[in-house]
Amino acid sequence: MQISELARATGVSARALRHYEDRGLLIPGRTGAGYRDYSESDVIRVAQIKAMIAAGLNTATIQRYLDCVRVDGHGPSLKMCPDLRAELDSIAERLAAKQADLRRTQQRLNELASAG
Amino acid sequence: MQISELARATGVSARALRHYEDRGLLIPGRTGAGYRDYSESDVIRVAQIKAMIAAGLNTATIQRYLDCVRVDGHGPSLKMCPDLRAELDSIAERLAAKQADLRRTQQRLNELASAG
DNA sequence: TTTGACCTTCACGCTGGCGTGAACCCCTAC
DNA sequence: GTAGGGGTTCACGCCAGCGTGAAGGTCAAA
Structure with missing residues (x-):
């Protein structure tokens, strides 16, 4: 095709x-x-x-x-492929780090928005 | 300086x-x-x-x-600046959308990693 | 006078999966 | 033959806040 x-x-x-x-x-x-x-x-x-x-x-x-x-x-x-698990784990770590960054950003934004 | x-x-x-x-x-x-x-x-x-x-x-x-x-x-x-609140709200929306995307990605990754 | 630390203005690199023309070729139907 | 709906290969654009040389001027200290 x-x-x-x-x-x-x-x-x-x-x-x-x-x-x-x-x-x-x-x-x-x-x-x-x-x-x-x-x-x-x-x-x-x-x-x-x-x-x-x-x-x-x-x-x-x-x-x-x-x-x-x-x-x-x-x-x-x-x-089962060698190193695949480790690879997935490192991707999970990167995603978790992004999560954390995002939450910190949201926290700062809330601090800004809620400030008088 | x-x-x-x-x-x-x-x-x-x-x-x-x-x-x-x-x-x-x-x-x-x-x-x-x-x-x-x-x-x-x-x-x-x-x-x-x-x-x-x-x-x-x-x-x-x-x-x-x-x-x-x-x-x-x-x-x-x-x-107090006009439109600033609305601006901050829209930024919050974008951040929430990113959060959601990230969680979906983590969900797919978990499905991959936990699959036999 | 000669370092050497600091300044200046470009301008590309990074991250990366595509969208979007541009310019051109292939094949079918009318 | 010609219109039209495919296909092809470049190659830049996107999102954006800087990092990082490159090439060269400024200025105080030795």
Whole structure:
């Protein structure tokens, strides 16, 4: 299938699909005319990518661990890949740090707003 | 005083002070040689800017409302400036939205990490 | 006079997943 | 043949507060 069809099938923009390819997350075939030619398995692959993006992984990390994630009807599940747990932990730490920053900012804002 | 002295006095980098000037938050005088020449009141002004930055206001908003904020020994306090309350409310909304996004991301990450 | 510390103005880098033209090619239907 | 709806590869824009050289002037101390 070509790119707009995969875009419709996955709910991901064609631009994003090309971006994923730039980052090494997708490697579609090519037709004689140079058009990208995606397979059915790419639909699943894009679903995996979506799940990992939504979980806060960046494309470089996804590139390393993409094959560790499966997405079936019930949501994503993990295979055992070395260092993946540690990677997820560090992402969780970064998210927690952002949480803390955000709360501090909210606190200062409240202090400003509640000040007479 | 010149820029490095103000930087030491406020704990803000000289680069940041120049940036504030670019954004119209500070307007120091100039010596004959072209050096920036800050006054004592700029120390307080920078403290106000720091408080507002820490509360999530951007430089454009700070530029509009800088004179509405005073910083004394007990922390910042507000003067009545039209639209400032509404501005602070909208900032609070944006922060809350970021919070929500962050929590959703953490939720997805947990789903990934806890999946077998 | 020569360090050396401090100042000045550009102007790119960072973080990063895309949106959005621009300029051009491919294929089908009329 | 031509219009139209795909496709392709660049490559800048975004959001924003600074960090960080680069190239060069100023000034007090030795």
